[in-house]
Amino acid sequence: MGRGLNISVAHRQNRGLLLRMILQNPRISRAKLAEMTHLTPASVSNITGALIKERYIQEIGTLDEIRSIGRRSIGLAIRNGHYLTVAVHMQRHQITIGLGHLDGSVTHLTHLAVSDHPFPEELAQNIGAVIKDLVRERRESHIVGIGVGASGIVDTAAGTIYASLAYDWQHVAWAALLSRETGLSVVMDNNARGMALAEMLFGGSTQSSWLVFLFAGQGIGLGVLADGQVFGGGNGIGGELGHITINWKGEACWCGNVGCLETYLNQAHIESLLHVGDGETIKTALQRSYQRGTYYDIIDVVATALVAVVNMYNPQVIVLGGWIADVWPLMEDEVQQQVKRRTRFWNEPALEIRSSSFGSEVGIHGANAVALGKWVYGLGGRWEQTPADDGLDAPEETF
Numbered sequence: 001m002g003r004g005l006n007i008s009v010a011h012r013q014n015r016g017l018l019l020r021m022i023l024q025n026p027r028i029s030r031a032k033l034a035e036m037t038h039l040t041p042a043s044v045s046n047i048t049g050a051l052i053k054e055r056y057i058q059e060i061g062t063l064d065e066i067r068s069i070g071r072r073s074i075g076l077a078i079r080n081g082h083y084l085t086v087a088v089h090m091q092r093h094q095i096t097i098g099l100g101h102l103d104g105s106v107t108h109l110t111h112l113a114v115s116d117h118p119f120p121e122e123l124a125q126n127i128g129a130v131i132k133d134l135v136r137e138r139r140e141s142h143i144v145g146i147g148v149g150a151s152g153i154v155d156t157a158a159g160t161i162y163a164s165l166a167y168d169w170q171h172v173a174w175a176a177l178l179s180r181e182t183g184l185s186v187v188m189d190n191n192a193r194g195m196a197l198a199e200m201l202f203g204g205s206t207q208s209s210w211l212v213f214l215f216a217g218q219g220i221g222l223g224v225l226a227d228g229q230v231f232g233g234g235n236g237i238g239g240e241l242g243h244i245t246i247n248w249k250g251e252a253c254w255c256g257n258v259g260c261l262e263t264y265l266n267q268a269h270i271e272s273l274l275h276v277g278d279g280e281t282i283k284t285a286l287q288r289s290y291q292r293g294t295y296y297d298i299i300d301v302v303a304t305a306l307v308a309v310v311n312m313y314n315p316q317v318i319v320l321g322g323w324i325a326d327v328w329p330l331m332e333d334e335v336q337q338q339v340k341r342r343t344r345f346w347n348e349p350a351l352e353i354r355s356s357s358f359g360s361e362v363g364i365h366g367a368n369a370v371a372l373g374k375w376v377y378g379l380g381g382r383w384e385q386t387p388a389d390d391g392l393d394a395p396e397e398t399f
């Protein structure tokens, strides 16, 4: 374990908080930072001084705001370029790998095709080869580590993919495998949790710390941020909305439960309901059956999922990804009305429901957010003890 353990938790949190404020308020002054965070001006000055030296942030000229002693104050902004993450988004049939930047942007994307039942060691080697090439070309930068967003049940603390329907995996020590291939530290989480973090850090909900991301693909993913922190439960299963029963006389689900929401809301089921043909998308098929029987069936099940989310987590905002985001403009009014009616006692102040700020790229932004959340922005409370965290990562802590 590295030097990081000597840094007090409070100090780490203050540093992360200041970095988040600077990320979300470019050109902010030190005085404004102190006002917004309630840290003393001396602390702000100390920590930002160290962050400039370590090249996380930079000064960007003077602001119009005049300080009381008459000097113009200097703006601060996140500095891209020196620190990079490697973002890895794992989904059925495709893995996306890219370089993540401190401001949330992701560049140099590579897509790898994945077979139906990939061997973990072989897949880790293939991903490792791509990563080694990416990193080799970036010798002037400091690679903070690898952030992984994976579908399925991810035990973040153990660095294990506990169960993945997409890859037919159980108990795969994925963080250790990827770390062995690359020599880099690895932090991983369920992909929907990464997506939620990306929306709060870099997306359209930077003011909302109670946020839920609902991803609907072949499976249903739910990422919950409770007061700005990732909610995962005891070992990563917390928030598995897709496996709550909505019909106790329903069909058996792969998870062992019956009548799971996921069996009604997964993409393949919706496609069969809508008789999606060759070359057609759920969106065009839904347009075809707009405001007819099947349309209302789909509205009902989407609203049922959202009502469950409201009742369980009372979020300020629900962000949608996957096929629901694609068709959201077609169903928004009907679903909103139904959710309002079915949560009428606690629906004030108005809940915001919207589609993702990152469109179909949300997964790779989520993987970057998992890495930056842990190693830069101080949101990695539950990731602190991951076994792959061997100290290689520890950005310089000089105070």
Ligand SMILES: [Zn+2]
Binding pocket: 242, 243, 244, 253, 254, 255, 256, 257, 258, 260, 262
């Ligand atoms: Zn299930």
